[in-house]
Amino acid sequence: MKILVCITNVPDTTAKITFTDNDTKLNKAGVQYIIGPYDDYALARAVELKEQLGGSVTVLHVGEADADPQIRKALAIGADDAIRVNAEPLDSYFTAAQIAHVAAENKYDLILMGRESIDFNSGVVHGLVGEMLGIPSYSPVMKLDINGTTATLAREIDGGKETLSVSLPLVLGCQEPISEWKIPNMRGIMTARTKPLNVVEPVSGEVLTSPEKYSLPAPKGACKMIAAAEAETLIKLLRTEAKVI
Amino acid sequence: MSVLIFVELDNGAVKKTSLEAVAYGAEVAKLTGTTATVLALGKADASSLAQTGAFGAGKVLHAADEKLTHENSLAYADVLAQAVQQENSKIVIISKSGLGDAVAARAAAKLKAGIVSGVTELPVINGSFTVKRSIYTGKAFSNVEVKSDIKILVVKKNAIEAAESTGTAAVESFTPALRDSDFQASVGSVEKASSELSLTEADIIVSGGRGMKGPENWQPLLDFAKALGAATGCSKPVSDLDWRPHHEHIGQTGIKVAPNLYIACGISGAIQHLAGVNGSKYIVVINKDPEAPFFKAADYGIVGDIFEVLPKLTKAVEDLK
Numbered sequence: 394m395k396i397l398v399c400i401t402n403v404p405d406t407t408a409k410i411t412f413t414d415n416d417t418k419l420n421k422a423g424v425q426y427i428i429g430p431y432d433d434y435a436l437a438r439a440v441e442l443k444e445q446l447g448g449s450v451t452v453l454h455v456g457e458a459d460a461d462p463q464i465r466k467a468l469a470i471g472a473d474d475a476i477r478v479n480a481e482p483l484d485s486y487f488t489a490a491q492i493a494h495v496a497a498e499n500k501y502d503l504i505l506m507g508r509e510s511i512d513f514n515s516g517v518v519h520g521l522v523g524e525m526l527g528i529p530s531y532s533p534v535m536k537l538d539i540n541g542t543t544a545t546l547a548r549e550i551d552g553g554k555e556t557l558s559v560s561l562p563l564v565l566g567c568q569e570p571i572s573e574w575k576i577p578n579m580r581g582i583m584t585a586r587t588k589p590l591n592v593v594e595p596v597s598g599e600v601l602t603s604p605e606k607y608s609l610p611a612p613k614g615a616c617k618m619i620a621a622a623e624a625e626t627l628i629k630l631l632r633t634e635a636k637v638i
Numbered sequence: 639m640s641v642l643i644f645v646e647l648d649n650g651a652v653k654k655t656s657l658e659a660v661a662y663g664a665e666v667a668k669l670t671g672t673t674a675t676v677l678a679l680g681k682a683d684a685s686s687l688a689q690t691g692a693f694g695a696g697k698v699l700h701a702a703d704e705k706l707t708h709e710n711s712l713a714y715a716d717v718l719a720q721a722v723q724q725e726n727s728k729i730v731i732i733s734k735s736g737l738g739d740a741v742a743a744r745a746a747a748k749l750k751a752g753i754v755s756g757v758t759e760l761p762v763i764n765g766s767f768t769v770k771r772s773i774y775t776g777k778a779f780s781n782v783e784v785k786s787d788i789k790i791l792v793v794k795k796n797a798i799e800a801a802e803s804t805g806t807a808a809v810e811s812f813t814p815a816l817r818d819s820d821f822q823a824s825v826g827s828v829e830k831a832s833s834e835l836s837l838t839e840a841d842i843i844v845s846g847g848r849g850m851k852g853p854e855n856w857q858p859l860l861d862f863a864k865a866l867g868a869a870t871g872c873s874k875p876v877s878d879l880d881w882r883p884h885h886e887h888i889g890q891t892g893i894k895v896a897p898n899l900y901i902a903c904g905i906s907g908a909i910q911h912l913a914g915v916n917g918s919k920y921i922v923v924i925n926k927d928p929e930a931p932f933f934k935a936a937d938y939g940i941v942g943d944i945f946e947v948l949p950k951l952t953k954a955v956e957d958l959k
Binding site for chain 1: 646648709711712715735736737739740741742743744746747748750751752753754755756768772773774775776777778779780781782783784785786792822823824825826827828829830836837838841842866884885890891894898899909910913916919920922923933934935936937938939940941942943946947950951953954955957958
């Protein structure tokens with residue numbers, strides 16, 4: 394079983410988002426970066442599948458060198474080697490083209506990633522990669538088992554879930570509870586230092602969309618407090634003031 | 639050259655979020671001096687398809703093949719790409735959902751189209767084509783220029799006010815070529831809480847957190863939701879503890895919702911939960927802890943015991959009727 398796990402390098406979920414350079418760049422000062430939480434689930438399941446079935450787990454990141462500590466963490470969690478495509482991932486199509494290029498060269502049975510990156514929240518890279526490679530893609534996958542060349546998976550659909558059986562190779566966008574996040578142990582951290590991290594240059598690809606300017610939401614007005622003893626007032630306000638019921 | 643809108647169906651009827659996408663597509667069509675065409679797949683209710691005309695659609699392409707009734711993003715994307723080519727469409731509009739993103743992505747790769755997901759406003763077209771999208775899970779926005787010839791916009795709920803007028807759209811039958819390779823997955827069980835309102839479609843959501851103290855205490859919340867005609871959600875700890883099913887989990891790693899009214903009961907308001915609800919028009923927070931961070935993100939707040947407050951609210955709603 395040859396598994397590729399694509400990870401994103403994103404601001405921590407609790408990070409305060411601000412912009413610099415006339416609102417054209419994220420202000421990275423004081424922002425802690427992490428492996429995307431959904432990608433972390435994908436990685437954890439990949440490592441479990443490798444333990445169960447043998448094979449290898451390769452981590453792929455499209456991004457710049459500041460992601461290397463997060464890539465090392467993925468190696469410490471149990472990936473065997475890593476590839477970093479040295480390019481800023483600003484457009485889904487461009488990013489997917491990079492992943493598809495690496496995948497086409499190395500022929501993986503399974504390509505896992507998070508259902509979406511938590512910076513741009515597009516949730517489209519798995520679908521793009523699947524189509525570029527001409528193989529099926531499914532998301533969000535909550536359960537994944539492999540039996541021979543068949544994957545059995547459960548994915549979330551609107552208001553419920555369904556199970557599917559489908560032949561490998563596949564591209565899957567993952568979310569909990571596909572696995573539990575893994576924390577690297579000391580041995581993992583030590584061995585991660587010497588595992589290969591290959592940096593490759595991007596293949597040329599068209600950038601079809603480009604961010605021009607960032608902005609923050611308008612600040613929220615003060616919260617109107619209602620005494621618990623007069624809770625009914627809330628319903629009146631929702632009808633007459635907010636007009637939402 | 640028409641603007642093409644891919645719609646999702648629920649039991650043959652066009653989903654409300656998709657009707658919003660139709661209204662959005664119709665506005666884009668006006669901006670670009672063309673018409674809006676709807677694409678609907680699988681078994682569909684003819685009157686519901688025609689009703690998209692009231693939201694601005696000029697015509698509906700309906701691919702009625704029974705094989706397309708079950709949700710299948712691979713086949714849907716293939717059919718969408720064929721419809722884009724037939725109509726010579728340059729702009730495709732899809733409502734944001736798991737299915738919408740999947741269809742948009744695979745169609746984009748087929749058409750070499752630029753794709754922007756999470757669009758929150760109408761595009762600005764003056765020489766260039768720019769749209770505003772939500773990023774960092776609602777903590778910020780980005781204005782994105784789309785440079786490709788064909789553009790796919792995946793639009794968030796509440797991106798525009800979808801006003802229903804009169805008018806019906808002409809429904810034309812569409813017979814795309816279907817590929818066997820798109821139908822190879824065998825579908826096992828489908829679990830769908832069909833009686834419940836879908837969270838992503840709901841106008842009002844009542845949500846419970848750890849402050850509800852246990853799964854056995856949910857009845858007052860369910861009663862309140864029922865009185866309001868609201869869907870019910872929950873916080874991550876509640877879903878992790880199995881007090882409520884996982885598909886009710888709202889937040890950064892769960893479902894993102896954007897109702898008109900979000901009522902949080904006994905949820906402290908961790909930033910990961912706020913990330914899932916910050917698209918809501920109005921937020922009400924009920925919590926016994928006056929220091930709960932959620933109050934900072936709320937429009938209305940009540941500090942008090944959930945189990946005393948909820949029955950009062952339910953009664954007040956019933957008294958309105």
